Amino acid sequence: MDLLSLEQRLADLPLGGLRYFDRIDSTNLEAARWVDEEAVDLALVVADEQTAGRGRKGRKWITPSGAALAFSLVIRETALISRESNLQRGGLVRLTALGALAVCLTLKEEYGLPARIKWPNDVLVGGEKLAGVLVETHWYGERLAAAILGVGVNVSPQSVPKNGATSFPATCVESALGAPVQRMAILRAVLGRILSWRRRLFDPAFILTWEENLTWRGEWVQITGENEKSTAQFQLGKIIGLDQQGHLVLCDPNGETFSVKRGGVRQV
Ligand code: BT5
Numbered sequence: 001m002d003l004l005s006l007e008q009r010l011a012d013l014p015l016g017g018l019r020y021f022d023r024i025d026s027t028n029l030e031a032a033r034w035v036d037e038e039a040v041d042l043a044l045v046v047a048d049e050q051t052a053g054r055g056r057k058g059r060k061w062i063t064p065s066g067a068a069l070a071f072s073l074v075i076r077e078t079a080l081i082s083r084e085s086n087l088q089r090g091g092l093v094r095l096t097a098l099g100a101l102a103v104c105l106t107l108k109e110e111y112g113l114p115a116r117i118k119w120p121n122d123v124l125v126g127g128e129k130l131a132g133v134l135v136e137t138h139w140y141g142e143r144l145a146a147a148i149l150g151v152g153v154n155v156s157p158q159s160v161p162k163n164g165a166t167s168f169p170a171t172c173v174e175s176a177l178g179a180p181v182q183r184m185a186i187l188r189a190v191l192g193r194i195l196s197w198r199r200r201l202f203d204p205a206f207i208l209t210w211e212e213n214l215t216w217r218g219e220w221v222q223i224t225g226e227n228e229k230s231t232a233q234f235q236l237g238k239i240i241g242l243d244q245q246g247h248l249v250l251c252d253p254n255g256e257t258f259s260v261k262r263g264g265v266r267q268v
Pocket of ligand 1: 159161
């Protein structure tokens with residue numbers, strides 16, 4: 001992977017600029033620095049290797065060289081997410097889902113893999129994590145200046161952290177497929193889907209498609225976050241689907257419905 005071949009490969013996409021690094025701390029951090037230098041909407045940062053890749057809540061994301069995809073897209077059309085009506089409709093959650101859905105649909109449609117989204121931000125194949133999404137916001141005072149949509153995809157087996165290095169089993173595209181794949185082809189396909197679904201972020205079809213691709217629907221899971229009353233740590237529920245804010249909707253063992261805004265799920 002290098003800047004020239006990336007530029008050629010992505011030439012037909014309406015990107016707001018491209019920065020490529022053989023090695024960087026984190027593409028999300030670089031995108032934030034670029035926002036400070038006035039990055040425009042759809043500016044893209046790609047790295048071959050990350051030395052301080054970021055997961056949610058201060059967790060780490062591992063990206064060794066030559067094996068994975070790590071990129072961040074600057075979203076400056078923040079009206080998209082910060083307009084009051086859109087914030088109430090879960091603008092930022094939808095942006096996280098946009099990344100996960102684009103990876104999930106690419107794996108299904110281009111590679112025939114049975115990919116699923118583990119709410120809210122992971123992409124699984126065969127119950128193992130193959131990609132993660134991290135959306136971070138950049139504020140000037142009280143004004144949302146940009147959102148940064150960061151996506152990491154494990155492509156070849158060297159990208160998969162060793163046993164015990166992750167809290168959840170991990171895999172990669174090539175192991176799931178049993179064949180070599182081109183990182184830039186995946187990047188092109190994921191970006192294409194991000195761009196086309198971004199226009200439909202608040203359409204009913206977006207939540208529906210996201211819901212269709214959720215893993216563990218109809219199954220019992222444990223919540224690893226909070227519900228609307230902040231009391232759902234480890235609460236047991238059967239996944240029903242999503243509401244219009246992109247919150248996960250479940251029913252508890254008494255048949256009562258509840259929703260979860262933040263956190264994650266794990267199988268029981
Ligand atoms: C995520 O967080 O899954 C978000 C990952 C986002 C990474 C992209 S890469 C481009 C951009 N730049 C960045 O710096 N970040 C974004 P979370 O759900 O919190 O999962 C993190 C957990 O996943 C870690 O604590 C590990 O257990 C596990 N993990 C770390 N690296 C992994 C990998 N390569 N494959 C599978 N699991 C991994």
